[in-house]
Amino acid sequence: MANIFPSRRVRRTPFTEGVEAAGVKGYTVYNHMLLPTVFRSVEEDYHHLKSAVQVWDVSVERQVEVRGPDAGRLIQMLTPRDLRGMLPGMCYYVPMVDETGGMLNDPVAVKLAEDRYWISIADSDLLFWVKGIAYGYRLDVLVDEPDVSPLAVQGPKADDLMARVFGDSVRDIRFFRFGMYDFNGVSMAVARSGYSKQGGFEIYVDGTENGMPLWNTLFEAGKDLDVHAGCPNLIERIEGGLLSYGNDMTDENTPHECGLGRFCSTQTAIGCVGRDALLRVAKEGPVKQIRPISIEGDLPPCDREWPIIAKDKRVGTVTSSAKSPDFKTNVAMGMVRMTHWDAGTQFTVKTQAGDFAGTVEENFWI
Template identity: 40%
Template sequence: MTGETPQLSVVQRLRKSPFYDATVRWGVRTFTVYNHMLMPTCFESTEADYWKLVTGTTLWDVAAERQVEIIGKDAFRLVRLLTPCNLSEIAVGQCKYAPVVDHNGGMINDPLITRLDDDRFWISLADSDVLLWAKGVALGMRLDVEIFEPDVSPLALQGPQSRAVASSLFGDWIGTLGFFRVRETELDGIPLVVARSGWSKQGGFEFYLLDGRRGEELWERVMHAGKPFGIAPAAPSTIERVESGLLSYGSDMTLDNNPLEIGLQKLCDLDQEFDFIGKSALREIRRAGVRQKLVGLTMGEQRLPGNQHWWPVLDTGDAVLGKVTSAVYSPRLQRYIGFAIIETGHAVPGKTVRVVSPHGEFPGLVGPASFETPPAHARRGSEKIS
């Protein structure tokens, strides 16, 4: 089914976001399933949505980035147990991108963790049931916490024009909100937490809706305010996030990967005093050295669709070095680019490897796992991706 788009059976089991009806009305074409919830992936086309994101401002239903809320006397202790990130100094109102690992150091999720109050946290999830992991750990350790999925649904405003839209909605103070900082507020009485965050490097905000009954109202309110700025409905862009070096849990990492090999070592403080889950495993991995590394690959100029599977990466002989985890055509770079996880000895910038795809074999030039893109106005492609 390479290149084709299969159909999705919709039953109640696949949860609907508070913005679902709005996205249908605004012309959503494709969905994915994320945390047991439908999440839009495309409105006009993958490439058209991308250009709107990098040149303007776009609104995304990312309610499927569900929250795990942890409150209670041991909440801070539990949250620190869950991540190798050093959270000792995390302030109320601050978020951190913090890997969650198991006792082997395997990646369970790569969420944002937000401190809402001294003893109250949200874990804003990629696609895995961290709710069950956190509940299991807390039960086994008899921690004094409550853990649940609150009625909280993020709506993302992303793109260089997002600040103008957000200021017209909330006032000038939002322009001064620090990166990865949150503030509780409301819009026409709709209760929200506003964060300066989002799964792109184009700038923007996430509005965490605190009342699922008011999703359509919030969506329409933001769309209306964005009209003078050319706002468009869109969705997390695989093209932009690969260009920008943002990883996707399940594609670029799984439970079989540790954070040190996928470029998240800078987020891990293995020398902190606190005894987080996976500490001794990760220290041992650091001591022995990682066996594989996530790198960027530049794979030629072909305009191909994204990968639907992991693709083997070989050396000049036929030895398997690893796999391509994400691959997209970058319209700004006019190159086919992606991420691969390959043996450490080959994970060296400037090295060339062989990529075996269903579209044929092509060379891959190893480089850093984020790509230098020219300004968005420099060139805009017109061909359609095959």
């Protein structure tokens, strides 16, 4: 692969200095910002993530802040998920769709107060959609991107490391809840969440100037826990069935196709954008859906759609793939048509390096 060309448009983060010092070997660009993808090697990072604790620069999860009297109404307009039970201190995974039910992003909403939310986004400029809807409906809200950059602490020893820095009470934070914790006199949201299945936290670091001090404090505190710089790991996230917006779904897909139908409460009178289209989808069910797929052989990087072929017909697309050390196969996922989505179904996966045999799995690998 070629190098990334330096420019201000591809933004550095409050932690890039630490990431560079830790020897980052690869980046991707995500929300116009640098996201590390590999430090030692994808395999070494993977084993370490599953056994120790890592600190991840996930500043790319930018916040869309919505505040004002109409904040709750706007957030509910943006997602088919029923938010009536959401209280301050909770995080909700909220698929967001356009008027035809096409996925625009799959962010996490963070309810800071009755009239103040963050939408912690995947890779698309959701800010523009939220601002457009707020403007079009003349809602009484302010929508902008604050100087808040998440830092994730992930892995089986995450609780131990976090307790040393923020105190033992972080151990009591429940999944997808957050509390406010002090670091150097600044109050920050600390949530039990993160883009791995190994457990851990995300710290919503408030203020660029607090980034490196917190980064350094975590590494100092975690020396004997074998803390390392890490990043979302391609292998681990596929094993765990964690979808990636832009890879495994785009605005072409409905939440139902992405296996997110359970987050669509279109029967209630919540009146979100896309409700009519999603009611139709819910009635008929999707004709294709994301499935775990194992693939045999020595695969190239999955840098493009891989068509899934059965009896010379296109029946789906593989969208992510990686060689799994623990499961001794290529773990993959993709959209598969109903005719071929049952576990055990075999087909051909066409890659840039030739054809490979794929099989639909019953479950993801975790």
